[in-house]
Amino acid sequence: MTTESVFTGLKVLDASTFIAGPAAAAILSDFGADVIKVEPPGAGDPQRRLGSVPPSPQAEANYSWHLANRNKRGMVVDLKKPESVEVLKRLVEWADVVITNFPHGTREKLHLGYEEVSGWNPKVVYADITGFGDAGADARQPGFDLTAYWSRSGLLASTRDAGAPPTVPIWGSGDYGSAIAIYAAIVTALYHRELTGQGADVGTSLLAVGTWATGTLVAGALAHGTPFELHDRKAPANPLSNPYQCADGEWFMLAASVPQLRGLARAVGHHDLIEDPRFADLASFVKNSAVLAEILDTDFRSRPFAHWKDVLTRERVTFSLIQTPEEAARDPQLRANDIVVPIEGVTGLEYTVNSPVTLRGIPKVPAKRGPDLGEHNDEILAGLGFGPAEISELRARGAIPDDGKEAAVS
Numbered sequence: 001m002t003t004e005s006v007f008t009g010l011k012v013l014d015a016s017t018f019i020a021g022p023a024a025a026a027i028l029s030d031f032g033a034d035v036i037k038v039e040p041p042g043a044g045d046p047q048r049r050l051g052s053v054p055p056s057p058q059a060e061a062n063y064s065w066h067l068a069n070r071n072k073r074g075m076v077v078d079l080k081k082p083e084s085v086e087v088l089k090r091l092v093e094w095a096d097v098v099i100t101n102f103p104h105g106t107r108e109k110l111h112l113g114y115e116e117v118s119g120w121n122p123k124v125v126y127a128d129i130t131g132f133g134d135a136g137a138d139a140r141q142p143g144f145d146l147t148a149y150w151s152r153s154g155l156l157a158s159t160r161d162a163g164a165p166p167t168v169p170i171w172g173s174g175d176y177g178s179a180i181a182i183y184a185a186i187v188t189a190l191y192h193r194e195l196t197g198q199g200a201d202v203g204t205s206l207l208a209v210g211t212w213a214t215g216t217l218v219a220g221a222l223a224h225g226t227p228f229e230l231h232d233r234k235a236p237a238n239p240l241s242n243p244y245q246c247a248d249g250e251w252f253m254l255a256a257s258v259p260q261l262r263g264l265a266r267a268v269g270h271h272d273l274i275e276d277p278r279f280a281d282l283a284s285f286v287k288n289s290a291v292l293a294e295i296l297d298t299d300f301r302s303r304p305f306a307h308w309k310d311v312l313t314r315e316r317v318t319f320s321l322i323q324t325p326e327e328a329a330r331d332p333q334l335r336a337n338d339i340v341v342p343i344e345g346v347t348g349l350e351y352t353v354n355s356p357v358t359l360r361g362i363p364k365v366p367a368k369r370g371p372d373l374g375e376h377n378d379e380i381l382a383g384l385g386f387g388p389a390e391i392s393e394l395r396a397r398g399a400i401p402d403d404g405k406e407a408a409v410s
Contacts, residue, residue, distance in 0.1 A: 005032030013095040023179035029071035061349035074371025083399040090384040125189040128203040145174025153210030162230040235290035250305035263315035268299040345369035
């Protein structure tokens with residue numbers, strides 16, 4: 001990588017699969033870290049196939065793979081083979097950061113447990129992601145974002161309308177949120193190492209991050225608070241935080257505060273709302289929420305979104321158009337702020353989603369495609385000090401693929 005950035009020179013071993021761990025490594029790679037992605041033989045990381053699994057959008061390019069694995073070097077190592085231990089050991093000794101998401105028990109069998117890894121490299125920052133945490137009855141239970149992040153945390157039960165069954169959220173969304181938590185833990189540990197010279201064992205769980213995302217409601221439950229019923233758009237607990245439809249069929253989310261009620265009343269042409277005793281105090285406001293929702297519903301259905309965008313903006317009332325993912329992908333605001341960025345080397349894919357961490361004035365490296373399966377085996381092994389004869393022996397014993405490279409899956 002030629003672009004200098006804040007983590008240029010940082011060495012990362014990504015021994016994780018699916019989304020959260022690899023996405024955390026991708027954020028480090030965005031800032032110049034040299035990331036080596038280790039995959040098992042055969043089909044490699046299952047994320048290589050997620051882009052073709054419904055309900056993922058069908059596309060020529062394997063966008064899901066490149067989103068979480070851009071800018072990495074890739075190798076295939078069969079960690080189940082005894083001969084692979086020396087390869088793994090040298091990778092760990094090379095690395096500043098090791099990321100894994102193998103379950104407890106499995107990681108130790110693969111020589112990826114913290115005790116063994118830190119024994120090889122005491123200064124390493126060891127970061128892991130689990131489904132349900134390190135302790136408790138479910139510590140070894142497999143977890144995905146749909147189960148551990150969304151379902152177990154209370155988040156999914158709370159994000160539906162009254163009378164509606166639970167739905168399937170955007171899968172991967174919990175993983176990408178959790179990736180930020182892993183990244184934060186790694187960066188914190190690197191700062192700790194800078195101060196003390198010591199490595200660290202850091203991590204999080206999908207359940208922990210999901211509970212953090214549901215934090216207002218879970219904290220309220222811990223305070224023995226009385227919850228409101230599930231959201232009912234026609235009788236919401238707060239009609240100022242509610243979706244409304246316009247005359248042209250567009251939906252927008254109103255997210256106004258009570259002090260903005262005066263400006264909202266002017267925007268919809270109901271100046272009487274300002275002095276209406278039904279909304280004069282919080283208790284009355286809650287009691288008559290359905291009445292205000294009906295008034296606003298009728299008003300907003302009378303004009304197209306362009307009108308409401310103009311008047312609500314003028315009155316400084318908080319709102320947003322509810323966009324589809326396809327509309328968001330075309331939104332010029334995303335390009336103006338580098339929320340989507342060009343990606344190099346992928347047929348049928350010109351842009352990808354940028355990581356949300358920005359250091360103003362410090363560049364990220366340009367996004368390049370994720371590695372083909374086993375693409376850099378020989379290069380990495382040579383860099384670790386393995387000679388041609390040793391590499392041939394590793395192939396012969398099945399620790400790495402016979403030709404040093406698996407069939408490309410991109």
